Amino acid sequence: MSVLSLLTAGEGMHAWAIATAATVAAGCALVGTLLVVRRMSLLGDAISHALLPGIVVAVLAGGRPGGVLVLAGAVAAAMLTVWLTQLFRSAGGLAEDAGAGVAFTTLFALGVVLVTAVAARVDLDPGCVLHGVLELVPFDTIPIAGFEVPRAFLTAAVVLAILVAGAIATWRWQVFTAFDSGAAQAAGVPVAAVTTGLLAATALATVAGFEAVGAILVVAMLVVPAATAELLTRRLHRMVAVAILLGVGASVVGYLAAWWCNTSAAGMIAVVLGIEYAVCVLLSPGDGLIARLFSQAWFRWRVACEDQLAACWRAEEAAAHTGMAPVLRRSMPGGSLACGWLATTGCLTRSRRGWMLTPRGREQANMVVRSHRLWEAWLGRHADVPLDHLHPPAEWIEHHLGTEVRRRIEAEVGLQASDPHGRSIPPEP
Amino acid sequence: MTGLPALSYNTMVVAVGVASVGCAAGVIGSLCVLRRRALVGDAAAHATLVGVALAFLATGRRDLPVLLAGGFASAVAALGVLVILRRCTRTRDDAATAIVLGVSFGLGITLISGITARGIPGGAGLEQFLLGHTAALTAGDAVLLTLVSAAVVLIVMLTLKEATLVAFDAPFAAATGWPVTLIDYALVTLVAVMVVVGLPAAGAVLVTALVVIPPVAARQWTDRVGTMLVLSGMIGVVSAVIGVSISAVVPRLATGPLVVLAAAMIFGGSFLAAPGRGWWSRSWRQRAVERAWTQGRLLAAAAEASAVRGGCFTRLEVADLVPGDGLRAARQFGAAWQTLVREGAIAAAPAAAEARLACVGAWRLTPMGQAAAAERARRVRCWKAVLESAPQDAKEFLTIDLPAPETLLGNERAAEVA
Numbered sequence: 001m002s003v004l005s006l007l008t009a010g011e012g013m014h015a016w017a018i019a020t021a022a023t024v025a026a027g028c029a030l031v032g033t034l035l036v037v038r039r040m041s042l043l044g045d046a047i048s049h050a051l052l053p054g055i056v057v058a059v060l061a062g063g064r065p066g067g068v069l070v071l072a073g074a075v076a077a078a079m080l081t082v083w084l085t086q087l088f089r090s091a092g093g094l095a096e097d098a099g100a101g102v103a104f105t106t107l108f109a110l111g112v113v114l115v116t117a118v119a120a121r122v123d124l125d126p127g128c129v130l131h132g133v134l135e136l137v138p139f140d141t142i143p144i145a146g147f148e149v150p151r152a153f154l155t156a157a158v159v160l161a162i163l164v165a166g167a168i169a170t171w172r173w174q175v176f177t178a179f180d181s182g183a184a185q186a187a188g189v190p191v192a193a194v195t196t197g198l199l200a201a202t203a204l205a206t207v208a209g210f211e212a213v214g215a216i217l218v219v220a221m222l223v224v225p226a227a228t229a230e231l232l233t234r235r236l237h238r239m240v241a242v243a244i245l246l247g248v249g250a251s252v253v254g255y256l257a258a259w260w261c262n263t264s265a266a267g268m269i270a271v272v273l274g275i276e277y278a279v280c281v282l283l284s285p286g287d288g289l290i291a292r293l294f295s296q297a298w299f300r301w302r303v304a305c306e307d308q309l310a311a312c313w314r315a316e317e318a319a320a321h322t323g324m325a326p327v328l329r330r331s332m333p334g335g336s337l338a339c340g341w342l343a344t345t346g347c348l349t350r351s352r353r354g355w356m357l358t359p360r361g362r363e364q365a366n367m368v369v370r371s372h373r374l375w376e377a378w379l380g381r382h383a384d385v386p387l388d389h390l391h392p393p394a395e396w397i398e399h400h401l402g403t404e405v406r407r408r409i410e411a412e413v414g415l416q417a418s419d420p421h422g423r424s425i426p427p428e429p
Numbered sequence: 430m431t432g433l434p435a436l437s438y439n440t441m442v443v444a445v446g447v448a449s450v451g452c453a454a455g456v457i458g459s460l461c462v463l464r465r466r467a468l469v470g471d472a473a474a475h476a477t478l479v480g481v482a483l484a485f486l487a488t489g490r491r492d493l494p495v496l497l498a499g500g501f502a503s504a505v506a507a508l509g510v511l512v513i514l515r516r517c518t519r520t521r522d523d524a525a526t527a528i529v530l531g532v533s534f535g536l537g538i539t540l541i542s543g544i545t546a547r548g549i550p551g552g553a554g555l556e557q558f559l560l561g562h563t564a565a566l567t568a569g570d571a572v573l574l575t576l577v578s579a580a581v582v583l584i585v586m587l588t589l590k591e592a593t594l595v596a597f598d599a600p601f602a603a604a605t606g607w608p609v610t611l612i613d614y615a616l617v618t619l620v621a622v623m624v625v626v627g628l629p630a631a632g633a634v635l636v637t638a639l640v641v642i643p644p645v646a647a648r649q650w651t652d653r654v655g656t657m658l659v660l661s662g663m664i665g666v667v668s669a670v671i672g673v674s675i676s677a678v679v680p681r682l683a684t685g686p687l688v689v690l691a692a693a694m695i696f697g698g699s700f701l702a703a704p705g706r707g708w709w710s711r712s713w714r715q716r717a718v719e720r721a722w723t724q725g726r727l728l729a730a731a732a733e734a735s736a737v738r739g740g741c742f743t744r745l746e747v748a749d750l751v752p753g754d755g756l757r758a759a760r761q762f763g764a765a766w767q768t769l770v771r772e773g774a775i776a777a778a779p780a781a782a783e784a785r786l787a788c789v790g791a792w793r794l795t796p797m798g799q800a801a802a803a804e805r806a807r808r809v810r811c812w813k814a815v816l817e818s819a820p821q822d823a824k825e826f827l828t829i830d831l832p833a834p835e836t837l838l839g840n841e842r843a844a845e846v847a
Contacts (some may be wrong), residue, residue: 041527042468049634091708092700098467098645102696105638109689112560112635116683216475216634217538220531227524263543270535277528281518289517 016138016150018255021269023156024209025221025247027163029229031205032222033240034198036230038178042097043082043199044222046104048206048215050081052111055210060118071155071207078203079196081107134212134255134265152211159208163201170197175236213266220270221247228277231284246276303399304338306368309347310398311335312357313365317423367406370426372398373419374409380420381413387420403428437677444673446571447630447688451665453578454623454636455643456585459661461620462644463596463654469508469617470640472530474624474633476507478537481558481628482544489549493570496558497625504621507533534633561632561685570629577626581619585658592616593654630669631685638689639665646696649703668692723765725805726751731775731794732802741778741791774798 035044054077055070063069081103088099141148167174176184177194185191202222209218229242254269261268282289339355342348347361357365375394379385401409406428418424461467477500484499485491507529514525541555566574585592594602595612603609620640627636647660672688701708730750734742744766751762769775775798778791794802 036521036524039521039523041521041523045468045471045527045530088700091711092649093706094645094648095462095465095467097465098462098641101467101471101637101641102645102693105635105642105689106693106696109635109638109686109693112686113682113690116681116686117679214538216534217531219527220535223524223527224531227520227528230524231519258539261539261543262546263540264538267535267538267540267542270532271539274528274532274535277532281514281520287519292517 013138014255014259016153017134017265018252020137020150020153020156020212021134021251021255021265022248023153023160024205024212024218025225025251025269026244027156027160027205028209028218028221029225029243029247030163030167030240031198031201032226033229033236033243034174034178035202036223036226037236037239038198040198041223041227042100043085044202044206045219046081046085046100047078047199047202048210048218048222049104050077050107050111051203051206051210051215053077053107053114054080054111055207056111056114056118060114071204074207074210075200075203077107078199078206082199134269137212156208156212159204163205166197166201170194174198178236213269217266217270220273224270224273224277225250228273228280231277231280231287246273250276299399301338304335305342306364306399308335308338308342308355309357309361309365310368310372312348312355313362313369316357316362366426367428368398370428371401371406373423373425374406374413375401376419376421377413377425378409390420440673440677442568442571443566443684444670446566446574447673447684448666448669449575449578450623450627450630451639451643451669451688451692452662453581453665454627454639455647455661455663455665456582456658457616457619457623458640459644459647459654459658460585460592460596460616461640462648463593463657464613464616466617466620467641467645468526468637469511470620470624471637472511472526472533473504473508473617473621474628474636475530475537476533477501477504477625477628478558478633479503479533479540480506482537482540482555485555486540486544486549491555493567493629494573497628500558500628501621501625503533504625505618508617508621537633557632558628559632559634560683561628561630561635562683566629574626574629577622581622581626582662584619588612588615589654589658596654631688635685635689638692642689642692642696643668646692646699649696649699649706652705664692664695668695719761720765720768723751723761724769727762727765727769728774728794728798728802728805729809731792731798732806735794739785741783741785741793743790744792769798772797774801 032041032044035041051074054073054075058070058073061069061073063073081100084103085096085099088094088102089096092099094102137150137152140151142151142154143149144154173184173189173194176187176189177191181191184194205222206215206218209215209221213221225243225247226239228246229239232242233239250269250272254272255265257272258265258268280288283291285291339348342361343350343355346358347364348355349358350356372394375397376390379390379393380387410425410428458467458470461469480499480501480503481496482499483503484496487499488495511525511529514520514528515522518525520528544555591602591607591612594607595609595616599609602612623640624636627639630636631639643661643664644657646664647657650660651657668691669688671691672684675687675691676682676684699707702710704710727747730747731742733750734746738746747766748759748762751758753761766775773795775792776795778793783791
């Protein structure tokens with residue numbers, strides 16, 4: 001069956017399920033971005049676990065799953081978690097993670113006990129609350145304007161609308177608080193209210209999600225797209241847009257993959273989110289592991305080439321003193337590759353007795369040695385370092401100094417100065 | 430005890446298994462909480478589902494040791510991924526933990542429901558690892574859990590010194606040559622072991638509680654690491670026994686959540702009632718400090734008023750001189766006044782003074798009250814001198830405990846100031 005026929009099968013059953021998952025994912029990504037930049041990801045985890053008792057109590061009180069009462073119960077449970085965490089920290093001196101760990105596991109255990117104690121009277125399975133049954137979403141519908149709309153989708157859409165409205169209304173405050181809550185407080189932003197609002201929004205997003213994708217997978221939807229987007233961009237509003245795109249994309253791909261493999265759609269969406277994150281960790285330009293490895297390898301190569309040139313330059317200098325032929329007989333470890341490369345770029349030439357500098361190579365080598373000796377001279381003047389300890393830091397920094405820094409160091413140590421070992425500092429070419 | 434049904438053999442088996450797990454989890458959890466890695470176990474626990482499902486797929490059997498070995502492998506793998514994410518990416522610690530937790534849980538659910546949907550024989554009950562399923566524990570399983578728990582406790586006892594050092598001052602430990610990273614890995618691996626062993630008892634979602642709640646409860650009672658470890662293990666055992674007993678009496682209720690709730694009750698009690706760190710003890714100390722402070726202000730105000738009015742004052746005059754408005758301040762003033770009268774620092778003035786002040790209810794400071802007021806004035810002057818000469822020292826001491834100002838100022842200078 002092709003994807004298109006899958007989407008239209010059974011009166012758009014799968015399409016509705018995908019739409020529900022995508023709506024939940026969009027809301028979660030919006031809230032999750034703020035949670036991630038505020039380093040409150042684990043509070044999202046705690047809240048999503050702790051919803052269970054709130055939902056059970058609300059259902060026992062006569063609320064229908066997805067109804068306003070259940071929503072209120074869940075938000076109340078979430079706020080209780082946050083309040084308990086704060087109380088344990090301020091009054092008991094507990095670390096934040098330990099306090100949250102105590103609060104949410106206790107509330108979750110309470111929820112499980114409540115469910116099993118009154119299992120006959122409520123239609124709730126703790127397993128389903130944990131991992132959700134996205135596939136069943138299209139079968140519970142209410143008619144709206146002649147269409148049979150799944151109730152879970154309706155809940156998710158309303159919650160998304162609330163979240164978007166809230167985000168638009170308070171965005172500036174949220175951003176200010178997220179990046180510098182102290183300054184925000186001083187500037188008159190109601191920081192406590194802003195934080196409470198964010199936590200309430202987290203609770204809402206989690207509640208909208210728990211029915212479709214389950215409480216724990218909501219954690220994946222909250223945190224993973226935002227963390228992935230953080231690897232790709234450093235601007236907050238772009239991060240939100242990218243996170244929403246990633247979340248919605250993972251919902252579609254995950255649902256289809258789950259249908260293909262005949263397994264849990266919610267679980268598969270989390271797996272796809274994980275794959276997205278892994279791909280970005282590896283491939284992100286600038287920050288990705290591969291980009292980093294590449295730039296490290298490139299740097300090592302540059303260092304090897306420059307060390308080779310400098311060695312040739314020093315051999316020439318020594319030859320000028322002793323009157324022997326200016327050649328480098330023994331190359332450094334791993335240097336023969338670098339020598340070969342330098343020869344093809346026209347910095348070295350090969351004679352019968354060894355490698356020799358070309359004028360172009362001499363100019364580059366000059367700069368490396370100049371950086372090295374200038375740094376030794378500067379260190380010798382300003383740092384209390386014995387003579388034989390000057391070489392290693394200079395050997396390291398000679399690859400990093402630019403023309404401007406060299407000029408300023410020279411201005412400080414004096415134009416005619418030599419390095420602390422008594423060798424002259426070559427002039428800027 | 431005819432009210433309780435006799436504990437069946439099966440209940441005993443479950444109780445022994447869960448209690449040993451509770452004990453070892455409490456012990457290793459203490460180190461984890463002290464090292465501020467309380468939720469590392471959470472990520473490991475959620476990741477165990479993957480290994481359980483894979484181990485089942487690989488062997489096709491539901492032996493507890495095989496499934497737990499799979500769970501252990503995947504928990505360690507998840508912790509490895511966590512370390513890599515923390516070290517090599519821009520993602521921060523909390524987000525990395527949440528990512529590992531959410532994604533690995535999703536993968537576990539995907540695998541398990543794939544197994545269930547394909548109707549592989551024996552795969553139907555794997556979901557029980559979500560919330561724990563102690564009733565299925567056999568005597569052999571209980572022996573396995575007990576042995577592993579005992580091994581973990583033994584390892585902790587042998588490496589307690591190193592683990593304590595790293596938990597309290599990792600930079601110092603690194604500087605003195607201890608392999609901090611290695612010790613950290615060992616700690617995290619032991620936590621993974623306990624989380625996996627706790628799976629049958631509490632399930633993947635709640636096993637974190639066994640590692641977090643008993644240590645946090647024990648911490649309320651003591652400042653010594655050894656005592657904390659022992660207490661925490663005991664709390665783990667007690668809550669396991671309570672949980673198993675209740676679920677034996679009320680068969681519908683799952684054991685794992687009951688064990689967690691029992692531990693949470695013990696934590697709640699400790700949080701409120703522990704001496705020193707407990708809520709009540711703290712607020713009592715706070716009130717004592719407030720009382721002493723108000724009495725001091727009152728004495729100073731009384732001394733000031735009596736200096737102005739020639740040895741006598743009215744209560745209203747003193748109240749005007751003590752800063753603070755509102756009902757609370759008024760109540761504190763009243764209480765302090767009564768205390769001082771009862772202790773004999775303030776006494777009713779002779780009738781002549783009343784006539785001189787032209788009012789009813791004149792009071793005077795007794796010689797004892799005058800001495801107390803003078804002593805307080807001297808201390809205030811000394812503290813002012815401390816704050817002026819060495820404000821940093823004073824600030825440091827104020828947060829720890831209020832010493833006598835002479836210790837900071839030196840006796841001669843104190844006498845000079847006074």
